[in-house]
Amino acid sequence: MSIWQNRHVTVVVSGGIASYKAIYLIRQFMQQGAIVRVAMTPHAAAFVTPLTFQTLTQQPVICDEFTMQDPQHVVHVELADWTELMVVVPATANIIAKMATGLADDAATTTILATTAPKYVVPAMNSHMYANPATQRNIAQLIADGIQVLTPATGMLAEGYVGKGRLPEPSTILSWLTQTLLSQTKALPLHGKRVLVTAGGTREMIDPVRYISNRSSGKMGYAVAQAAREMGADVTLISAPTALTKPAGVHYVEINSAEELATTVKAHFDATDLLVMAAAVSDFRPVQAVDQKIKKQPGQNGMTLELAETEDILKTLAPLKQHQFVVGFAAETQNLLANAEKKLAAKKLDMLVANDVSKPGVGFNGDTNQVTLLTPNSTPVTTNLLSKQAIAQTILKAAIERGA
Template sequence: MDIWNERHVTVVVSGGIASYKALLVIRQLMKRGATVRVAMTAHATEFVTPLTFQTLTGQPVVVDEFTTSDPHHVVHVALADWTETLVMVPATANLIAKVANGLADDAATTTILATTAPKFVIPAMNSHMYANPATQRNLDQLTTDGLHVMAPATGLLAEGYAGRGRLPEPAEIVAWLTDQLIQLTPALPLSGQNVLVTAGGTREAIDPVRYISNRSSGKMGYAVAQAAREMGATVTLISTPTHLPVPAGVQMVTVNSAAELLTAVSARFSTTDLLVMAAAVSDYRPVNAADEKIKKPANHANLTIELTETPDILKTLAPQKTTQYVVGFAAETQHLLANAQRKLTSKKVDLLVANDVSKAGVGFNGDTNQVTLLRPGQDSVKTPLQSKLAVARTILETVVADQAWRH
């Protein structure tokens, strides 16, 4: 279950060139199940019309607290009471100053003052305005008062030069908001659990410029790490190098080879509650990696590289298990269930996630997946073809529901 699902979110939009990005933030929150209402300052309406926000959200937009057809309806109080999460985006220096000093001279600021919901501030302004001691003093006051402030980005500003004060990208804002909300929500399914996730394809060096690897992009492991964090866990992600963004709130450890991965996992296994081995570990490595780049011989002779098996990480960890719940993965191209069942037994895992990577839309590099979940002594469960994040949530929901999860 997404933490934003069915949540009442009020977005306060103040006047700045970044006001249009509030639309993109709202759209992402709505896609995750939130119901969003908008309060705008008068200056904000000069950049984006209230009708735009109203059309996007399907909700009335509050600009003037004195415009109401119900004499018993106090606009800002009604909105404040309805709100479960309040986000100020973009928050200009003017709005920040008003909120820090308790001023309430329009519908937006009176709503902010009246609500008891958690408040999140996303500043956006010129770099000199942001660095001004008055603004910094006001931001410190907001933090002291219990509001949550996101640091602005550094980049090209509307004035044509680069500086600190730029509004972060909408995806970054939503990721930050999500992690902040998780920290404020103690009763999540994986709250208090330490989750260790591995991701990506290991790299076994042939020489300083070449290596043996596989087609894994790391997307499934990163999705599991994100889903575990969204479910309240303390998450460590051990990954080979990828171009994927690290999920908000997740601790990142980078490795290359299977041996490095084994060392990193082993060092953390005793303090882990749940291990999800989503990494695609190379089965073989060169016996001897060359110290210098291997050059083509003058006679164009074939090159032979002697390979040896890499360590079997799951088999190494199995004897060390005490209360840990271990999830393994099996990427197959034939005899999916038979091969997966053998791996479930031989690796001594609590849950095995198997997929047929020969099928379209399944497995490496794509954004979707379809898996079969196997547990000892239970019928297998096949998921539909869906996003890797949805698959990750199904995997973790299965873990939480499993009778073996009792520590």
């Protein structure tokens, strides 16, 4: 389960050209399972209408501290008490100054002053305003008061020149907030555990421009790495090249070949509590890769490529297991259970995640998966067709239940 699930998040939007980016951040909060409400300054409403945020969140937007929509509650106090986490984004120099001095002269700032929930501030303003000693003093005061402040990005500003003061991208803000929450939350199922995840399809070079690989996108392994991090683990992701964004908050190691993967996994294995071997490892490699592109020759009739088996990494690790819980994967196109049970026993795994990649929605590159979880001396359990994020959570929960 996401650390954001059902969390009450209040987003305070102040008036600046970056106000529109709050829309995208709110959407990401909601995709993570949060319930979001919005308070706006009058200046913010000049850039983005309250109706936009109300439609997006399906919650009332607080703009007027004197509204009497619900006479039984003081609007800004009710919102302040509801809040579990408050994010001021974008935070202009004006609202930062008000927060630093305790000034509350509108619905947004009265809500800020009334809440006891943790507060996070994401500044966005002209670079000269940000560098002004008054602004820096105010930010220092916020930090001294226990408020978390994200450093703004450097980039093109509304004024047409590059400077420090640009609002970070919503994905960066969400990552920062997520990592902060995880570091502060101890009651997580994998807190204190070291999880090693492999992902992607390895590449075995034939020449400088050609290689043997497979259709793995890496999505399943990346989902497992992200889910493990959200469950509190210290995660290392070893990945073959993919087009995916690196999961937030994980240690990332890129490899190419099966040999590189084997070397890297072995180097991390002793310090690992849970290994999830989701990478699609090439079973064969060219006996000899050449250092120049292989050219077709006149009159050439075909080409023979001699292959050798790559190392079976899981089988090599089996005798080295001490405290580690090891999860393997098996992508099959026929005889799923028979092949999976054979692999589970031969490689002495604690769990095997098997899927029939010939089924619709289960194959490589998709966003969904359906798997069968096998463990020694237990009846196999097959999931429904779910998102890979949900499958990742299912795998990790099953591993935890079995002692990982």
